[in-house]
Amino acid sequence: MDRQVILSYLPLYRDAAWLTLRLGCMGIAFSLLIGLACAAARYRKTPILSALAAAYIEVSRNTPLLIQLFFLYYGLPKIGIRTNAAACGVAGLAFLGGGYMAEAFRSGLEAIPLSQKESALSLGMTEFQALWHVVLPQALSVSVPPLMANVVFLLKETSVFSAVSLMDLMFTAKDLIGLYYSTTESLFLLVAFYLLILLPVSVAGSLLERRLRYAGFGV
Amino acid sequence: MPDLGFEVLWKGKNFARLLGGLGVALRISLVAVAVSMPLGVLLGLVMTRKHPATRILSRLYLEFVRIMPQLVLLFLAYFGATRSFGWDLSGEFASILVFSLWGTAEMGDLVRGALESVPRHQYESAAALGLDGAQTFRYIILPQTVRRLIPLSINLVTRMIKTTSLVLMIGVVEVLKVAQQIIEANRMSSPNAAFGVYLTVFLLYFAVCWPISLLAGHLEKRWL
Numbered sequence: 001m002d003r004q005v006i007l008s009y010l011p012l013y014r015d016a017a018w019l020t021l022r023l024g025c026m027g028i029a030f031s032l033l034i035g036l037a038c039a040a041a042r043y044r045k046t047p048i049l050s051a052l053a054a055a056y057i058e059v060s061r062n063t064p065l066l067i068q069l070f071f072l073y074y075g076l077p078k079i080g081i082r083t084n085a086a087a088c089g090v091a092g093l094a095f096l097g098g099g100y101m102a103e104a105f106r107s108g109l110e111a112i113p114l115s116q117k118e119s120a121l122s123l124g125m126t127e128f129q130a131l132w133h134v135v136l137p138q139a140l141s142v143s144v145p146p147l148m149a150n151v152v153f154l155l156k157e158t159s160v161f162s163a164v165s166l167m168d169l170m171f172t173a174k175d176l177i178g179l180y181y182s183t184t185e186s187l188f189l190l191v192a193f194y195l196l197i198l199l200p201v202s203v204a205g206s207l208l209e210r211r212l213r214y215a216g217f218g219v
Numbered sequence: 220m221p222d223l224g225f226e227v228l229w230k231g232k233n234f235a236r237l238l239g240g241l242g243v244a245l246r247i248s249l250v251a252v253a254v255s256m257p258l259g260v261l262l263g264l265v266m267t268r269k270h271p272a273t274r275i276l277s278r279l280y281l282e283f284v285r286i287m288p289q290l291v292l293l294f295l296a297y298f299g300a301t302r303s304f305g306w307d308l309s310g311e312f313a314s315i316l317v318f319s320l321w322g323t324a325e326m327g328d329l330v331r332g333a334l335e336s337v338p339r340h341q342y343e344s345a346a347a348l349g350l351d352g353a354q355t356f357r358y359i360i361l362p363q364t365v366r367r368l369i370p371l372s373i374n375l376v377t378r379m380i381k382t383t384s385l386v387l388m389i390g391v392v393e394v395l396k397v398a399q400q401i402i403e404a405n406r407m408s409s410p411n412a413a414f415g416v417y418l419t420v421f422l423l424y425f426a427v428c429w430p431i432s433l434l435a436g437h438l439e440k441r442w443l
Contacts, residue, residue: 058429058432059425061432062377062381062424062425062428062429062432063381063421063424063425063428064381064382064384064385064424066384066385066387066395067384067395067417067420067421067424068421070395070398070417070420071414071417071418071420071421074402074413074417075413075414075417075418076414077413078223078224078410078411078412078413078414079223079411079414152286156286156287156288156289157288158288159288159289159290159291160290160385160388162388163387163388170288170290170291170294170388173294174294177298183298183299183301183302184299184302184303187294187295187298187299190291190294191287191291191295194286194287194288194291195286195287198286198287199286202286
């Protein structure tokens with residue numbers, strides 16, 4: 001391995017990691033929103049929305065992100081929906097993640113005894129208040145481990161963004177291997193940068209998990 | 220009705236080719252599953268040993284393989300092994316290797332989790348009844364572990380099938396590559412082929428993974 005080469009590649013990888021992180025965070029934020037909405041629709045058994053959410057969860061969880069991205073990026077323009085690569089990346093990640101997040105929220109909601117909601121309602125809270133102030137805070141503490149696992153999973157999944165020509169870490173590594181045959185250095189930096197992104201998230205996840213374990217009441 | 224590019228699939232052997240590509244993807248994942256299930260069980264058993272060296276080594280292997288995106292692992296095997304060890308792996312072999320290593324790690328963790336989820340009093344009660352170590356494992360621990368394990372490992376199979384879509388990126392000709400070829404070849408006659416063909420690939424993956432997920436969900440509900 002050549003130190004000079006590694007140093008000269010660093011700025012390229014830094015930019016790529018930044019792109020991975022930025023798009024990853026946006027996708028994760030959207031997937032949390034979608035997941036929460038779907039889980040709420042499922043939990044409250046809203047007539048049509050609940051069935052739609054169930055179908056969406058199955059579709060998003062049973063198809064690979066790479067295929068979803070190909071369809072979004074190469075397929076949709078053919079019927080007149082034009083987007084750019086970054087928007088496709090975020091949309092794909094949100095579509096994939098939404099289903100996983102919904103399942104994580106659902107597992108939390110299901111763990112809360114029905115008596116909690118009924119007690120809240122009997123105290124005169126509205127349905128929404130009961131969900132927001134009583135059920136959700138407890139459910140979240142149960143949902144944190146799967147939610148954090150999903151965050152790590154989604155950040156890992158961003159590695160396929162290079163397929164829709166986003167210049168992320170994979171793209172940079174492949175580019176440098178193809179251009180200069182500096183395979184060892186490129187792959188070393190690739191692994192190092194992914195560790196740099198993913199290790200802190202994974203460690204933070206297990207710390208958070210430990211802290212929140214007893215937050216639930218009667219769980 | 221605008222042309223949505225589905226008709227390309229009915230030209231010549233296009234649909235059969237697409238299915239053939241899916242077959243390649245499935246073959247890779249099934250071989251990897253077949254390799255990683257027994258190895259994963261072994262790893263899981265090793266991980267429950269108390270010896271510090273085995274603990275640290277298995278932990279390191281597990282954490283590295285699980286934290287790296289699978290695509291990075293594929294790149295390491297495909298490009299890295301050639302450069303570092305001079306192994307000229309074919310794309311398909313590199314993918315089977317990577318998915319086996321990854322699957323072993325995931326399976327190992329599932330087995331470890333299932334073994335550790337058996338409460339201690341099960342061991343103690345078995346000992347109180349006069350069962351020896353092997354008997355306890357055979358008659359008490361194993362049946363409970365297996366029930367817990369089967370739905371989880373079926374889920375792992377769908378994850379591995381979905382992940383095989385990545386092998387496109389190291390040049391394996393699988394379903395997505397075939398789709399690209401079909402779209403390219405019909406660029407003039409049906410310019411909208413990308414929509415229909417990619418949607419079909421999407422649905423094909425769903426058609427393969429969904430029944431397996433349903434089975435896992437069904438078993439989970441019955442056994443957990």
